Amino acid sequence: MTPSAAAATTLAEPGPPPARGFPFEAYLARSRAVDLTGIAWDDVPHHRVTPETVRTLQYMQDIESHTIVYLRSLLATRAIDDPEVAAFLACWIYEETFHGLALARFLEAAGTPVGARPRPRGSEPLAKRLEAWATALVSRAWPDFCAVHMTWGAINELTTLTGYRRLSVRAGHPVLTELLDRITLDESRHFYFYYRQAERRLARPGAARIARLLVDRFWAPVGSGVQPREELTFLAGYLFSDADGRVAARKVDDTIRRLPGFSKTRLLEAWMDRFVEPPGGAKGKRHGNRDH
Numbered sequence: 001m002t003p004s005a006a007a008a009t010t011l012a013e014p015g016p017p018p019a020r021g022f023p024f025e026a027y028l029a030r031s032r033a034v035d036l037t038g039i040a041w042d043d044v045p046h047h048r049v050t051p052e053t054v055r056t057l058q059y060m061q062d063i064e065s066h067t068i069v070y071l072r073s074l075l076a077t078r079a080i081d082d083p084e085v086a087a088f089l090a091c092w093i094y095e096e097t098f099h100g101l102a103l104a105r106f107l108e109a110a111g112t113p114v115g116a117r118p119r120p121r122g123s124e125p126l127a128k129r130l131e132a133w134a135t136a137l138v139s140r141a142w143p144d145f146c147a148v149h150m151t152w153g154a155i156n157e158l159t160t161l162t163g164y165r166r167l168s169v170r171a172g173h174p175v176l177t178e179l180l181d182r183i184t185l186d187e188s189r190h191f192y193f194y195y196r197q198a199e200r201r202l203a204r205p206g207a208a209r210i211a212r213l214l215v216d217r218f219w220a221p222v223g224s225g226v227q228p229r230e231e232l233t234f235l236a237g238y239l240f241s242d243a244d245g246r247v248a249a250r251k252v253d254d255t256i257r258r259l260p261g262f263s264k265t266r267l268l269e270a271w272m273d274r275f276v277e278p279p280g281g282a283k284g285k286r287h288g289n290r291d292h
């Protein structure tokens with residue numbers, strides 16, 4: 001096994017990261033569009049694709065394709081002053097864009113092609129534009145801004161890759177499983193980059209204190225404010241509300257709790273408790289207001 005293949009194998013498993021640092025040079029050298037060679041697109045309609053799977057994939061496809069809008073916000077922050085973070089972000093946006101295209105291809109093969117968005121990406125809701133503006137301001141005023149950015153990224157990549165793994169199990173579709181396996185390999189690399197960066201930057205107690213405060217106060221699952229709230233609560237209920245899903249959500253929080261200053265944080269589980277009832281409940285409906 002080559003060193004880069006060994007690194008990729010190690011990086012594929014979520015949970016506590018290995019003791020060594022992130023293999024940054026290997027990551028840059030390997031960055032590319034998700035490999036779709038051999039994906040049996042023609043077999044997609046030969047297996048049942050449930051309405052729940054389609055709805056979940058539509059959400060995920062939209063969020064993957066929305067990454068370029070997050071990048072627009074990040075370019076106004078200190079993130080691009082760090083050469084390593086800037087190089088990572090260039091690869092990251094490239095890989096995420098191809099995730100969106102790959103999921104769109106699956107949906108099309110399943111007979112449910114992605115249509116036009118109700119709201120063009122360039123005209124975000126006012127709340128999101130204000131959020132981007134506030135982020136840029138915080139970044140300028142706070143030298144340790146990257147600590148919260150990297151922590152945020154680690155949480156979001158981990159919830160995304162955990163979500164894809166749950167979807168793979170719930171959908172039970174062999175072609176989708178193969179596709180998601182390839183996508184989650186990228187997501188796990190993204191996760192480890194962010195996590196290693198966060199770990200290092202949060203070693204400063206002052207940075208950790210403010211980062212924890214901001215994450216506890218403002219974090220919500222990926223896609224909040226971009227997709228309607230009822231879509232998010234549906235997806236969360238579908239992927240995380242049964243016994244295995246709750247275990248997966250707890251594992252996400254357990255991993256984030258290993259970051260300096262985050263030992264008592266509750267994120268995905270707390271969000272689930274607040275907005276999503278176990279199967280058969282009605283909490284998601286009760287909180288089902290639209291964010292935009």
Ligand SMILES: [Fe+2]
Nearest residue numbers: 064096099187
């Ligand atoms: Fe992705």
Ligand SMILES: [Fe+2]
Nearest residue numbers: 157186187190
């Ligand atoms: Fe990612």
